[in-house]
Amino acid sequence: LPPPRKTRAELMKDIDAEYYGYRDEDDGILEPLEQEHEKKVIAEAVEKWKMEREARLARGEEEEEENIYAVHEEESDEEGGKEREGEDGQQKFIAHVPVPTQQEIEEALVRRKKMELLQKYASETLLAQSEEAKTLLGL
Numbered sequence: 001l002p003p004p005r006k007t008r009a010e011l012m013k014d015i016d017a018e019y020y021g022y023r024d025e026d027d028g029i030l031e032p033l034e035q036e037h038e039k040k041v042i043a044e045a046v047e048k049w050k051m052e053r054e055a056r057l058a059r060g061e062e063e064e065e066e067n068i069y070a071v072h073e074e075e076s077d078e079e080g081g082k083e084r085e086g087e088d089g090q091q092k093f094i095a096h097v098p099v100p101t102q103q104e105i106e107e108a109l110v111r112r113k114k115m116e117l118l119q120k121y122a123s124e125t126l127l128a129q130s131e132e133a134k135t136l137l138g139l
Helices: 008-012 030-059 102-121 124-137
Strands: 083-085 091-093
Touching: none
Parallel strands: none
Antiparallel strands: 083 091
């Protein structure tokens, strides 16, 4: 008689974060190895940078460091994503995209609903006649 098979719950009860390797750094073995490797990689990167810099200087190119703190002013439309001061003196964020008003949204919803109802209930000839009338009236 074979032993009874384990249920899914019995198989999964010991599976946790450690099973998937998320706690490997807690065992004290992995961190020193990673630190050692990290120091080696940083030293190699610094050495490579120094060699490239010396090669540039030997070719006569001047070393021009980019100012990482420089603020670049870019002109954009008046609704650019800039912060400006409001009437109360606090920062007021202006969106990059013009945001429609509540009235514009309601009008668009009404137009969409009208079109859906026309397509659902109106016949092709009625739609053609209404379009012809609109063009004659200049609407």
